[in-house]
Amino acid sequence: MKFTDWSTYIQQRTETALQAILPAADLAPDRLHEAMRYAALGGGKRVRALLVHAAGGLTHACPEQLDRAACAVELIHAYSLVHDDMPCMDNDNLRRGKPTVHVEYDEATALLVGDALQTLAFQAMSETSVSATAAGQLEAIRLLATAAGSHGMAGGQAIDIASAGREMTREELEFMHLRKTGALIRAAVLIGGHAGEGVTDERQRCLDHYAKRIGLLYQVVDDILDVGADTVTLGKTAGKDASHNKPTYVSLLGLSDARRFAEELLAQAHTALRPLGGRGARLAELADFIAHRAF
Amino acid sequence: MKFTDWSTYIQQRTETALQAILPAADLAPDRLHEAMRYAALGGGKRVRALLVHAAGGLTHACPEQLDRAACAVELIHAYSLVHDDMPCMDNDNLRRGKPTVHVEYDEATALLVGDALQTLAFQAMSETSVSATAAGQLEAIRLLATAAGSHGMAGGQAIDIASAGREMTREELEFMHLRKTGALIRAAVLIGGHAGEGVTDERQRCLDHYAKRIGLLYQVVDDILDVGADTVTLGKTAGKDASHNKPTYVSLLGLSDARRFAEELLAQAHTALRPLGGRGARLAELADFIAHRAF
Numbered sequence: 001m002k003f004t005d006w007s008t009y010i011q012q013r014t015e016t017a018l019q020a021i022l023p024a025a026d027l028a029p030d031r032l033h034e035a036m037r038y039a040a041l042g043g044g045k046r047v048r049a050l051l052v053h054a055a056g057g058l059t060h061a062c063p064e065q066l067d068r069a070a071c072a073v074e075l076i077h078a079y080s081l082v083h084d085d086m087p088c089m090d091n092d093n094l095r096r097g098k099p100t101v102h103v104e105y106d107e108a109t110a111l112l113v114g115d116a117l118q119t120l121a122f123q124a125m126s127e128t129s130v131s132a133t134a135a136g137q138l139e140a141i142r143l144l145a146t147a148a149g150s151h152g153m154a155g156g157q158a159i160d161i162a163s164a165g166r167e168m169t170r171e172e173l174e175f176m177h178l179r180k181t182g183a184l185i186r187a188a189v190l191i192g193g194h195a196g197e198g199v200t201d202e203r204q205r206c207l208d209h210y211a212k213r214i215g216l217l218y219q220v221v222d223d224i225l226d227v228g229a230d231t232v233t234l235g236k237t238a239g240k241d242a243s244h245n246k247p248t249y250v251s252l253l254g255l256s257d258a259r260r261f262a263e264e265l266l267a268q269a270h271t272a273l274r275p276l277g278g279r280g281a282r283l284a285e286l287a288d289f290i291a292h293r294a295f
Numbered sequence: 296m297k298f299t300d301w302s303t304y305i306q307q308r309t310e311t312a313l314q315a316i317l318p319a320a321d322l323a324p325d326r327l328h329e330a331m332r333y334a335a336l337g338g339g340k341r342v343r344a345l346l347v348h349a350a351g352g353l354t355h356a357c358p359e360q361l362d363r364a365a366c367a368v369e370l371i372h373a374y375s376l377v378h379d380d381m382p383c384m385d386n387d388n389l390r391r392g393k394p395t396v397h398v399e400y401d402e403a404t405a406l407l408v409g410d411a412l413q414t415l416a417f418q419a420m421s422e423t424s425v426s427a428t429a430a431g432q433l434e435a436i437r438l439l440a441t442a443a444g445s446h447g448m449a450g451g452q453a454i455d456i457a458s459a460g461r462e463m464t465r466e467e468l469e470f471m472h473l474r475k476t477g478a479l480i481r482a483a484v485l486i487g488g489h490a491g492e493g494v495t496d497e498r499q500r501c502l503d504h505y506a507k508r509i510g511l512l513y514q515v516v517d518d519i520l521d522v523g524a525d526t527v528t529l530g531k532t533a534g535k536d537a538s539h540n541k542p543t544y545v546s547l548l549g550l551s552d553a554r555r556f557a558e559e560l561l562a563q564a565h566t567a568l569r570p571l572g573g574r575g576a577r578l579a580e581l582a583d584f585i586a587h588r589a590f
Contacts, residue, residue, distance in 0.1 A: 028450075083410060088401075088403045112449050115378060122417045142422045145418035161403050
């Protein structure tokens with residue numbers, strides 16, 4: 001299957017699976033449930049879901065189990081966006097081309113939506129199988145929790161809000177982004193790679209190396225897009241890092257060096273997949289897909 | 296061991312276990328980690344931890360596994376307090392006799408502290424064993440997630456914020472409290488009951504019935520205390536339900552009928568434990584302990 005057909009197919013599968021996992025909007029408390037669906041459905045490129053499925057393909061994992069795991073990762077991502085957009089954080093009013101949750105509903109609802117989406121991710125990972133074995137399923141939950149917590153995504157966000165108005169070294173910027181964006185992308189790859197049978201340490205190491213490169217690549221591309229695209233194209237407020245005076249790869253390296261760094265990361269991601277041979281083709285295409293937005 | 300000695304012993308064990316599970320305050324991002332420890336350590340009666348251990352005692356579960364599970368439930372509870380106290384929710388500035396997290400730190404930090412404490416609960420439940428089998432551990436995670444989410448604690452909180460200034464029937468009040476407070480208390484009992492060997496459906500049904508009664512009892516007692524005690528005794532702002540014009544058992548039934556209802560719930564909790572014989576003694580004492588605060 002061509003990459004564009006495959007990615008559309010997985011995006012649609014993920015949307016259908018999320019529809020089923022999210023509580024119905026007419027179940028009490030209905031305003032909360034409606035807002036959870038508003039936040040999690042109908043948007044985004046579902047890069048993390050694509051990564052779960054692409055890595056899961058390596059071990060011939062059950063597609064329905066990958067759907068559950070992909071939804072869980074997307075729910076964590078969705079919760080983080082809802083909370084990051086709130087007035088006490090980035091105070092943004094546009095996300096995926098729609099008003100953010102606290103604008104469409106209210107702040108208290110946005111807070112609870114984020115909280116409940118996070119919980120739902122762990123419910124989805126625990127109530128039905130997402131792996132060939134119970135031990136594998138526990139490992140998947142552990143990977144997701146470690147990636148989302150204070151040593152991962154939430155920690156990266158804490159560094160991000162503290163960074164406004166101050167300079168960062170390249171090492172500090174990488175430390176932040178490996179957590180803020182990279183940790184969950186890495187978890188998506190490792191959870192997919194862990195889902196099927198015959199998981200080997202060597203292959204997980206390949207995937208880990210690949211995942212770290214594309215996690216950083218994703219952020220460099222985001223920084224490039226933030227200065228280069230307009231708000232309509234992005235579906236979120238453009239230029240907001242500059243307006244919040246936050247350090248980015250573009251502010252640190254300049255635009256052309258940031259592009260060059262993205263190219264390097266892309267090449268390293270391809271190299272990391274080499275031991276997998278032809279079976280890593282989908283993951284290689286995904287790396288190109290992430291990079292492509294910036295070129 | 297006498298109940299007071301036992302409860303002090305379990306409270307101390309829980310504090311020690313939480314100390315170990317929470318990230319060190321000097322690990323980056325240190326402000327977030329310091330605030331997580333501020334929110335989760337050194338306070339509270341640890342009722343949920345006591346319930347995990349008391350129910351776990353029925354199946355001779357491993358005490359160290361019960362510590363992990365007890366910490367996870369307490370971390371979910373702690374996260375909910377941090378978020379509930381925020382300005383967009385109850386806007387409270389005192390908790391366990393200390394300034395709330397958003398007052399001591401700032402709102403963005405409080406948001407991330409709650410997020411990261413929730414994640415840490417699921418990390419604690421997945422990274423080391425909390426049950427005799429992997430299947431039991433997955434069931435424990437499922438119980439915790441279901442209790443914390445939009446059909447449980449977060450859902451109850453959503454109903455609570457929507458209730459300010461409007462009347463509720465007794466059924467609506469019970470619907471709300473079974474979720475807001477009851478769900479996590481029920482999960483604490485069921486997770487404890489599930490931790491060891493030889494779990495039977497019949498015993499879990501006894502525990503479930505007991506847990507629902509004490510969950511509601513806890514809330515009725517809270518409502519009674521909210522009108523009867525002062526801020527220093529409570530360690531949180533007294534009379535805040537009345538000042539937010541929120542329905543409570545006291546506002547609905549009056550103080551003496553609310554007390555009578557608490558007595559009924561306590562008697563029902565004791566009845567639910569009868570099939571367990573003498574082995575339910577610790578749980579019976581815990582019901583008395585919860586009720587005692589109101590009499």
